[in-house]
Amino acid sequence: MGAPAATATPVRDLRRGLYLLTPDERDTARLLSRVGAVIGQASLLQYRNKLADAALARAQVAALLPLCRANGVPLLVNDDWRLAAAEGADGAHLGEDDGDLAAARATLGPHAILGASCYDSLARADAAAAAGASYVAFGACFPSPTKPAARRVAPEVLREARRSGLPVVAIGGITPDNARSVVEAGADLLAVISGVFDATDPVAAAGAYLRAFEAPLPPLPHATRPMAAHRNHSK
Ligand SMILES: Cc1ncc(COP(=O)(O)OP(=O)(O)O)c(N)n1
Numbered sequence: 001m002g003a004p005a006a007t008a009t010p011v012r013d014l015r016r017g018l019y020l021l022t023p024d025e026r027d028t029a030r031l032l033s034r035v036g037a038v039i040g041q042a043s044l045l046q047y048r049n050k051l052a053d054a055a056l057a058r059a060q061v062a063a064l065l066p067l068c069r070a071n072g073v074p075l076l077v078n079d080d081w082r083l084a085a086a087e088g089a090d091g092a093h094l095g096e097d098d099g100d101l102a103a104a105r106a107t108l109g110p111h112a113i114l115g116a117s118c119y120d121s122l123a124r125a126d127a128a129a130a131a132g133a134s135y136v137a138f139g140a141c142f143p144s145p146t147k148p149a150a151r152r153v154a155p156e157v158l159r160e161a162r163r164s165g166l167p168v169v170a171i172g173g174i175t176p177d178n179a180r181s182v183v184e185a186g187a188d189l190l191a192v193i194s195g196v197f198d199a200t201d202p203v204a205a206a207g208a209y210l211r212a213f214e215a216p217l218p219p220l221p222h223a224t225r226p227m228a229a230h231r232n233h234s235k
């Protein structure tokens, strides 16, 4: 038998919407259950678990992949593009201490989704775009319960970041109540952990984030070009 036939799963609009990051969860069954409840409302999922050792991270990425594939949601791995490559995930998110984005692009290929943390720096965004990033991420927009020491970004930086032409991701302390202000500032994707996963009703919370995208926006500078065409969701 050869490789399984490619199944072209419809993929949500990668340019706008809710970008969920997993909570730190050691229990894989519980992780799957928590993510499974809200995956249908996400445009992207990032596996991020600061409590996991290498073996658990590998097992959890492998466990999340079928769920993501079944829902047409690309799965990115935080910090470790080699793990993404090894498990056949759709991409990786790299911060300033997470290695070379150009090397990740060279290995993962043109269709991988590669995100770059830019914090509050437009210069980082320019460098990331030049190195092959699929999106640029800025934060923290507000005090973050998950990462209280995260440096902060001003809304004007999000707006200006649109000059990269890449989708602009906002992260850090984004709640259903402040989500609309972040979208109005220029974010294409809202990256969220606690606002969904620590909510009493995560499904309702995720729906509230999506409503932040519904009302028409005042004109924003610079059109966003789509992320690299996404490959079929087959392993
Ligand atoms: C979408 C998104 N934006 C920013 C980050 C933060 O990345 P980094 O600075 O490497 O911090 P850690 O997530 O590794 O703690 C992210 N993960 N995702």
Ligand SMILES: Cc1nc(C(=O)O)sc1CCOP(=O)(O)O
Pocket: 117, 119, 138, 139, 140, 141, 143, 144, 145, 146, 147, 150, 151, 171, 172, 173, 174, 191, 192, 193, 194, 195
């Ligand atoms: C992982 C991460 N990176 C940030 C940055 O600013 O780069 S803020 C953050 C935590 C996001 O979690 P929450 O939605 O719970 O605030």
Ligand SMILES: [Mg+2]
Pocket: 078, 079, 093, 094, 095, 096, 097, 098
């Ligand atoms: Mg990191």
